[in-house]
């Protein structure tokens with residue numbers, strides 16, 4: 001069993017690595033999923049990929065509806081069935097690995113995914129609209145990409161500068177607090 005999960009802030013190295021497939025569906029996996037869900041709630045997020053919590057496994061958790069338990073997607077892959085010709089939608093996204101940053105990303109309005117549940121059963125599900133955007137965001141994480149990788153070069157540069165500035169302010173604050 002692995003230790004407690006820790007939120008990974010960009011540019012933590014694990015965020016840039018493709019995660020490993022889950023092969024064993026046991027109580028450890030169930031426990032890890034519970035840890036991800038707790039961390040997601042604690043951080044007030046809509047979704048969380050395992051590598052954002054320091055776990056190198058292909059699993060993410062997403063809360064689609066506050067009234068329902070979050071969904072756990074193990075080894076999720078895009079089926080490639082959705083028409084590329086559909087007009088993209090502008091998705092304004094936050095990310096728990098980039099606290100304070102909001103990024104506008106173009107996403108497909110329909111996203112069909114094959115994944116396994118915590119017992120290893122394979123499911124195929126189509127997500128629409130903002131749900132599709134959240135799923136695509138988390139699948140990107142599991143492949144080692146962040147929303148910055150979905151931007152064109154100019155926007156990527158602007159957002160990276162913005163992020164670096166935010167990080168600098170956090171460091172300055174921490175130094176100041178350290179001196180008190």
Ligand SMILES: [Zn+2]
Pocket residue numbers: 094095096097137141
């Ligand atoms: Zn994210």
